[in-house]
Amino acid sequence: MPLIAQLLTLLLFTCLSCTARGEKLRIVTEPWAPYVYEENGKPLGLDYETTAIVFKRLGIEVEWQFLPWKRCLSMLETGQADGALDIFHSAERDATLLYPSEPLSEVEFVMFYANQRPHPFSTLEALKGLTIGTSPGYLYSEDFSSSTLFTREPAPTHEANFGKLVRGRIDLLITDRRVGQHLLDELDIRDQITENPTIISHQSQFLAVRRNAGMDLLVQRFGAELKRFKREPAYAELSARYGANPDPVARAQSTSISPAQTVEQQESGAQ
Known part of the structure; x- marks a missing residue:
């Protein structure tokens, strides 16, 4: 095998560090219907199903845990989880988390x-x-x-x-x-x-992962595949099923206090 091919292969396996060790990617999230929730023990939701499809296309197995949000953040900070679903971007967390360029939802x-x-x-x-x-x-x-x-x-x-x-x-x-x-x-x-x-x-929701070895490539691949999937009819059908297009009349009647204000689904400290 040529040297460049060997290096690329090594980089790919390093990126998928959990998979390379025979482990699943550990993702935590809080029930947040209709974005992500459980019904009769089955995980559902616009962002959950979108993420599951993207990971399947990337060939990555995921272990999901549904927990209170403060517990999710604590597990991220202590390394008990590899990533979190439906987390908002925060500059103060850029040192520990990686975010794809493409958000899951608004x-x-x-x-x-x-x-x-x-x-x-x-x-x-x-x-x-x-x-x-x-x-x-x-x-x-x-x-x-x-x-x-x-x-x-x-x-x-x-x-x-x-x-x-x-x-x-x-x-x-x-x-x-x-x-x-x-x-x-x-x-x-x-x-x-x-x-x-x-x-x-207004705020964007992401899948974010901890800054472990090679995870930056995983985030790039996830963002690219997510963007590709969101252009497909299957995503439009999924969005419509979960009401991802708010009623235009209701939106027309809405006002905003300030576009600069943000409401973060994050907290800098644990528990």
């Missing part, structure tokens, strides 16, 4: 309120004195996180947050638009809850 963070206690708003200043339901392990925008106008109250799950909203224990909750709409149907509370149209932030 999210829009909005707030929901109970119809019996409506709190429509268009600015954060309008939330003065209210209690906002949040999720542990999520780092929100500086404006939202540092504001003293309102109180932030975490709940262990997204379902618990909606339960608190229905019972009047919080005034609003913040989550992704599609996640919230999915839960309104899942919990059968659509007639009790309203989505406020103001967009708190």
Whole structure:
């Protein structure tokens, strides 16, 4: 075998370090329907199924774990996981994580309120004195996180947050638009809850992996194959099945507080 071919082969096997050792790539994520979730023990979701297809095309086996988000971050930091699905890009994590050039999906963070206690708003200043339901392990925008106008109250799950909203224990909750709409149907509370149209932030979701030996090539190959798959009819069908194209009327009625604000599904510290 020519020397250049030997070097290329060695580079490929180094890139796929876990596979080369006969191990599966360990990916962690939090249930985040409709992007990624489990139903009757079967993993589903737009981003999960997209990622699974891309890895299959690359010939890489994956071991999946569904855990609370703070646990996912802890496992990344301690090396118990090779990567995380549906993580937002953060400059402070560039030293430890690699991100493909192509995102898996785009999210829009909005707030929901109970119809019996409506709190429509268009600015954060309008939330003065209210209690906002949040999720542990999520780092929100500086404006939202540092504001003293309102109180932030975490709940262990997204379902618990909606339960608190229905019972009047919080005034609003913040989550992704599609996640919230999915839960309104899942919990059968659509007639009790309203989505406020103001967009708190836009953000891209990625598959990110730890900066181990050769993983930069894996990220490049994943990004290239993901971009290729997203151009195919199969991806369009998958997107439509999971409602990845928000209603154009609803989008036209939406406003954004500030395009510079971000809501990060990350936290710099563990637990």
